[in-house]
Amino acid sequence: MTTQPLVHDPAIGLPLQQVGPTTTFDASQWRLYFEENRKMRPAVKLPNEIVLNESVQEPLIRSLQKFQLGETGEGHHLRKYAKHYGDADYTKCVDMFIKEEQSHAQILSQVILTMNGNLLSWHWTDVVFTVFRRVLHLKTELLVLLIAEVIGKCFYKYVVDKVDNKPLEEIFSLMVLDEIMHLKFHTEFLSEQLRPYPWVMKHIVHYVWCMLFYTACFAFVMDHRKALTALNVSSGDFIATCSKTFHVKATRALGMQ
Numbered sequence: 001m002t003t004q005p006l007v008h009d010p011a012i013g014l015p016l017q018q019v020g021p022t023t024t025f026d027a028s029q030w031r032l033y034f035e036e037n038r039k040m041r042p043a044v045k046l047p048n049e050i051v052l053n054e055s056v057q058e059p060l061i062r063s064l065q066k067f068q069l070g071e072t073g074e075g076h077h078l079r080k081y082a083k084h085y086g087d088a089d090y091t092k093c094v095d096m097f098i099k100e101e102q103s104h105a106q107i108l109s110q111v112i113l114t115m116n117g118n119l120l121s122w123h124w125t126d127v128v129f130t131v132f133r134r135v136l137h138l139k140t141e142l143l144v145l146l147i148a149e150v151i152g153k154c155f156y157k158y159v160v161d162k163v164d165n166k167p168l169e170e171i172f173s174l175m176v177l178d179e180i181m182h183l184k185f186h187t188e189f190l191s192e193q194l195r196p197y198p199w200v201m202k203h204i205v206h207y208v209w210c211m212l213f214y215t216a217c218f219a220f221v222m223d224h225r226k227a228l229t230a231l232n233v234s235s236g237d238f239i240a241t242c243s244k245t246f247h248v249k250a251t252r253a254l255g256m257q
Helices: 027-040 054-071 076-085 088-114 124-133 138-162 166-194 199-223 225-230 235-253
Strands: 006-008 015-017
Touching: 027 088, 027 166, 054 088, 054 138, 054 225, 076 088, 076 138, 088 166, 138 166, 138 199, 138 235, 166 235, 199 225, 199 235, 225 235
Parallel strands: none
Antiparallel strands: 006 015
16 A cells, blocks of 8 residues: 555644545545554553552543443444445445454453453443444444544543553554544545435434434533543533534535535
């Protein structure tokens, strides 16, 4: 794969690789990206134990437990929908995207155990999220999935910024970069799929999508308020950060810029 120039994501200020065309979705280019990212991914190295300030460690573990559960999964429905789409490159991209999410789950499990926490077997937020994703078809699943990706990326970036621990900073920076590219991947695909929609339908989708996003955000800050407080992040700041990223992606996906 030809190396592309680095650009910056304005929402978080981290470099990322410019991949694929910016006006049309090209599954073959995205397949090259995912294949290259898999080859170049650095190995995760953790110390035998991570000890943070007590006021941070316990709330952070409880939040990461829920993220770890959410990143776990075989992605059967998403794979099925992608296969029905009928593009072998896109199907392979979705498969590699799911594997990257599973690698995040493995990393998070290592982090949690290294911080002397344990893993969850289930949580109500994961059940609700899964139900909403499976309501209709591929586009609906991706609309809901993109909301979760935005929230995850923003939370991981706050961990990078607020937790004074070099191993965690390196690990979560890696996951933030992955999430940025996942958002770009899904946004470009949705933009291609939603382009034929009439203007009125796009605004209806945008309205419903925003309602789901803010509902998810408010539910998140309520469920993770102790971790946000420990990270010295107010609920308002977290929602504003997520909102900024979400609206950029949503308007691009719907061609409403």
